Amino acid sequence: MTRDQGLATERTALAWTRSALALAAIGALAVRRGAQGDVPSVAYPVGAVIFGAAVAVWMLGASIYDRRVATAGAHDPRPRAMAFKVMAIGTVAIAVAAIVLAVPV
Amino acid sequence: MATEGEGRPSIAEVEQQLREHKATPLVECGEAPDPRFTFANERTFLAWSRTALALIAAGLAAAQLLHFGFGGVRLIIALPLIALGGVAAVTSYRQWESNERRLRLRLPLSYSPVGKLVAVGISVIGVAAGILVIVDLIAK
Numbered sequence: 065m066t067r068d069q070g071l072a073t074e075r076t077a078l079a080w081t082r083s084a085l086a087l088a089a090i091g092a093l094a095v096r097r098g099a100q101g102d103v104p105s106v107a108y109p110v111g112a113v114i115f116g117a118a119v120a121v122w123m124l125g126a127s128i129y130d131r132r133v134a135t136a137g138a139h140d141p142r143p144r145a146m147a148f149k150v151m152a153i154g155t156v157a158i159a160v161a162a163i164v165l166a167v168p169v
Numbered sequence: 170m171a172t173e174g175e176g177r178p179s180i181a182e183v184e185q186q187l188r189e190h191k192a193t194p195l196v197e198c199g200e201a202p203d204p205r206f207t208f209a210n211e212r213t214f215l216a217w218s219r220t221a222l223a224l225i226a227a228g229l230a231a232a233q234l235l236h237f238g239f240g241g242v243r244l245i246i247a248l249p250l251i252a253l254g255g256v257a258a259v260t261s262y263r264q265w266e267s268n269e270r271r272l273r274l275r276l277p278l279s280y281s282p283v284g285k286l287v288a289v290g291i292s293v294i295g296v297a298a299g300i301l302v303i304v305d306l307i308a309k
Contacts, residue, residue, distance in 0.1 A: 072204065072205045072208040072209070073204070073208065075208070075212065076208040076211050076212055076215075079211070079212045079215040079216070080215060082215070082219065083215045083218050083219055086218075086219045086222045086223075087222060089222075090222045090225055090226050090229075093226060093229055094225075094229060097229055097232075097233060132204075145195055145266070148214060148262055148265060148266075149262070151214075151215070151218050151262075152218065152258050152259060152261070152262035155218055155221050155222055155225070155254070155255070155258035156255050156258050156259060158222065158225055158254075159221075159225050159251050159252070159254050159255030159258065160255070162225050162228055162229050162232075162251045162254075163248060163251050163252070165229070165232075166228065166229065166232035166244065166247045166248065166251065167244065167248075
């Protein structure tokens with residue numbers, strides 16, 4: 065049981081890392097698309113926000129993992145809603161950027 | 170998650186409990202669940218988030234790579250895909266929070282509406298894409 069919980073912690077940490085990478089990758093795709101159009105000036109700040117969200121998700125995910133490893137004996141798997149919010153809002157931001165970037169060309 | 174000897178709570182009881190704890194911050198709700206369940210809930214949210222990102226990427230690719238006779242037509246494929254990704258991201262967050270609350274209150278979990286949403290959305294977009302390809306071929 066204890067052993068399986070340890071692996072579940074690790075699987076979850078890996079899922080956070082994967083999600084942060086996906087956020088950064090799709091964000092880069094959207095920004096590259098924007099930079100090819102007429103308005104690269106808009107693309108770069110949007111890219112900075114999305115990249116910032118990816119870094120935040122990565123760090124929050126890592127801190128959740130660290131705390132879980134540290135408190136494994138105390139059975140405190142408390143989620144940090146902030147990480148989930150940043151992930152969801154980051155994805156919506158990319159969707160909005162994608163719509164804006166898709167329409168003009 | 171019915172406790173021993175009590176049987177399953179009725180739907181009305183579940184809804185009553187959820188209403189009572191609607192405004193309570195998550196960590197003050199009920200008690201910490203089995204870590205494996207809360208981790209599984211967390212990974213489900215993350216998997217849906219990545220699915221949402223994949224839908225958005227597909228929409229961007231459609232906007233960039235499709236070339237139908239009339240320029241704007243590709244947006245019929247691209248925009249619904251991107252919108253579906255955005256909706257999936259929001260819905261999966263709500264679903265995560267709802268199920269985390271239910272886990273902490275020892276209530277039965279709710280089924281996710283995201284699966285049906287994405288399945289229906291992709292089906293409709295797929296049919297539309299098929300029709301557009303055929304119409305485009307005939308027009309040429």
